[in-house]
Amino acid sequence: MIVDPQWAQGVCEGVHAAGSRHVVYVPDNPLSHVLRILREHYPDITTTLATREEEAFGIAAGLYLGGARPTVMLQSSGLGNSLNALTSLLVPYKIPALVVISMRGDAGEWNDAQVPMGRAVRPICDAIGLPHATADTPESTSETVRLVGQTAFGTRLPGVCLLPRRLTVPSTAPAPELRRGQASA
């Protein structure tokens, strides 16, 4: 039986408390918990899968034009895929979204290919003018997500809530060395 992690429950509570009933997403492993909890416990929240993150932001923009408060969920690697949508649609038109980003490339990362974008996420958000906050503990995640959403929808600008790996990856996960294959020299 899968136990719902507290941080993931907090994300769902925060999204709901921010008044969002539409989640557009490109999945990743930690977000699978959030998506499962939404499906099982939040029948009033609709989830829509996008084929890539830029598309997700386009759908979110349309949802907002129709009166909804959209949430977009993605892995940090997908922020790169999203930039043209953010900088030439959501930001200039002042179209808000609650953006929940599951981090890769931060402390605990084992995959080199995730590190450059993981390191760049906050500078990119700063460069394009998106406020961001980090959910530090399972207990505070709900409130952080809610507040980011409140500011996003109040000020009409996408707001980013980052979910670091130290939050989303259980400490019982196998050490990265054990998961990495041995290449021949």
Added chain:
Amino acid sequence: MNRLEATHLLVSVLEDEPIVASLGHPAYDLFAAGDRPANFYTWGSMGLASSIGLGLALARPDIRVFVADGDGSLLMNLGSLATIGWTRPSNLVVIVWDNGEYGTTGGQDTATAHGADLDAAARAMGVTATVTVSTAGAFGAAIARARVEPGPWVIVAKVAESAPAVKPPLDCVFIKQRFMAAIGQPEAATRGGGA
């Protein structure tokens, strides 16, 4: 039929239905054909017109949403057809102005000039209401059907480039707020934090 003529026809057949226009020439021609508050002109985000239309159609099942996309733009976001084919909003109508070229950037060929078939692509992704038209009569008939028959629709309109000479308003926030008010969703109503 060129794109401006087809756009005139589209606007004349529609009443107050919203139209989301892809950036560049599709948006310019929509403005030239008749500016209306229910026009959402994009100034960037190439490829996302059909995605914006999809989101709007999902949020507002009570209205029929039209998208004026371009072949080059849709080719940039082909995954959108898969999402439309999955979610199947019956109130979404995606019109693709297919001139076989990147008209806004100097007329370079698109893949549709070399065999790519966006109607077939839509069908392959589960969109069943599709049609390809190349005359004003057939286009007008397709629009008339798409206004009332269940979608989602993808209408590929083979058009000639029409070199527009005018541009829509540049103020993005003005475009958005006028559009939202026109579809009965004034932005002030969505303002504020909390639930």
